[in-house]
Amino acid sequence: MAAVYEARDTRRGTSCAIKEMSLSTVPANERPQAIQNFLAEARILSRLNHPNLPAFTDFFTEGTRHFLVMEFIDGNTLEELLEGLDPEVFWRAHRSFVVNINRIKEVVPWFKSSYQLRMDDRKQTEIPVSRAQTRRLRELFGL
DSSP states (O other): OEEEEEEEETTTTEEEEEEEEOOTTSOGGGHHHHHHHHHHHHHHHHHOOOTTSOOEEEEEEETTEEEEEEEOOOOOOHHHHHHTSOTTTEEEEETTEEEEGGGEEEEEEOSTTOEEEEESSTTOOEEEEOGGGHHHHHHHHTO
């Protein structure tokens, strides 16, 4: 998990987004791997250049905290977007995902009584369902 903050890049005089990795929900024995994954993400992002992705500018570690620095893109939050959508059609399956219920192809049982959604798209995208949304999933699909 991570949190993203808007910040000011004083060297460039611009707004930027700072993503901080959160280790609070990661078991202690898995933290070294989580840090490696986060730093691998930083290395991958540093090589990407695409008009639909925010520009990556830096990453750094301060004590036990790890950060990515990216271009800030002003816009609506996911909560604001969801407020304007029909709740009978769109559902927030996870903190990072809003799905069109009509585009769910399959509900896939996952581990520890959780689920993933396989979407009806070219890539057969799989989206996790948060534990908090499992009850709603069962209501939607009669599971």
